[in-house]
Amino acid sequence: MARRRTLRPEEADLWQAVARTTRAMHSPAPPSPHLPLEPAPVAPPAPKAEPRLTPFRLGERPLPQPPAAKPQPALRMDARTHDRMLRGKLAPDSRIDLHGMTLAQAHGELIHFILNAQSSGHRLVLVITGKGRIVHDPLPRPMGALRHQVPHWLRLSPLAQAVQQVEQANLKHGGAGALYVYLRRR
Known part of the structure; x- marks a missing residue:
């Protein structure tokens, strides 16, 4: 080390001459051009702030x-059945594939399918929405209109009265592109 x-x-003399001609950057008033400059008073050091981290x-x-x-959605079904459903151990009683449908078509088909499945005594149905296509935009956007819209429809009337629980499907049954819908008994 040097x-x-x-x-x-x-x-040292040169330094003292330079130091006498300086003034603080934020002085209250500029000095008069007719008066000699005085050395600026030295401000006391600011109080030390408490560290936020240890x-x-x-x-x-x-x-x-x-x-x-992470906020967990309320479990409205038997915990053991719920666990078996999430692990893909329960086979869906029926399924619907909404690929290629418009939102209006898919909404009508979903209502018809869920209400018919409940009236048939089915408890677990699989709704396949697809993952949606990947859009490379600089702004983040939801990918797949059906994937984002179907869970909202399942919480609204007339489906809310038939649906007991909605969860993302196991990889065996479609993963992120499908939903398990557990229906109430009639």
Whole structure:
């Protein structure tokens, strides 16, 4: 490491001359051109702010942070059946594929399918929406209109009275492109 050198006398005199001609950047008023400049008063140091984080030393382990709680939708069905459904152990009683339909067509077909399935005594049905196509835009947009719209339709009347639980399907039954719809008994 290099040693710091001391100023020679002529360098110290030059430094003092420069220091006498300076003023603070945020002085209250500009000096008058007819008066000699006075050295600016030195402001006291600002009080030290409290650190928001605890100090960390090399070799220490960080304190464990509690995981952020992800809000879980209310479970409205038997927990064991729900677990079996999510693991793909329950086979759907019937299924509908909404691929290629417009939103208006799909809405009508979904209402007809869900109400008929409930009246037939089916409990678990599979609604295939598809994942939607990937759009490479600079702005984030939802991909797949049906994928985002179908869960809303299932919470609205007349389907809300028939639907007990809606979950994303297991990979075995379509994964993110399909929904399990668990129906209420009539």
